[in-house]
Amino acid sequence: MKRILLFCLICIMPSGIVAQIDSTQFLLQHFENGHVYYKDGRVFNVPLNYSLLIKKFLFRDKYDKNNIKEFSEPDMVATIKIGERIFLPTKDGATEVLQKDPPIFVQYRGSLKWEGKQVGYGGRSETSAVDSYSSFQSGSTMHKLETEKLILTRIDKIFRIERKGKQYRFINEKQFLKAFPNYKNELKKYADDNKIDFNDIDNVLQIYNYASALK
Incomplete structure (x- = not known):
């Protein structure tokens, strides 16, 4: 119980709505065990994932019916x-450290679209009004969260490097x-x-390390 109180977590939504958050809205296919390191030395081990919809790291609280929650701090x-x-x-969202020397980072951004509502004659409309909402609390502010099913069409990767004291971002x-x-x-x-694909992380690391070694 003390562990839960120290973590100071906020429940995003009641368990009855959790199923409406489609897994395709997340960076990872499943919530995976991970560690959260706080600046004051606290460390917590919880199942984690990153929501590309609301741009937040979330976790499942095994002490509270596996409800999805976000960090309050x-x-x-x-x-x-x-x-x-x-x-x-x-x-700006989830930024992964791909390599420490020479350093390179990648930021993930999801491109999402509405699956669409059912309309007459078995078709779907992507422009029909969205009328199903839930909400989650962050601090003292309430935020609405659309619970219509969204489809993740792609994940954009924005790379960041530093060269001669200047930062560069590229896609x-x-x-x-x-x-x-x-x-x-x-x-x-x-x-x-080498048929470098700049949407492939291994390819980007390959050409970046080659470029960094040039004299």
């Missing part, structure tokens, strides 16, 4: 570790090359020869 969270993956809860080859203007032609050839 998000500013106190330093890092979140899920398996071997390390995340930083930044103001494609053109933006990446701006960080290495002196090696633009060489890196473009490398990307073509």
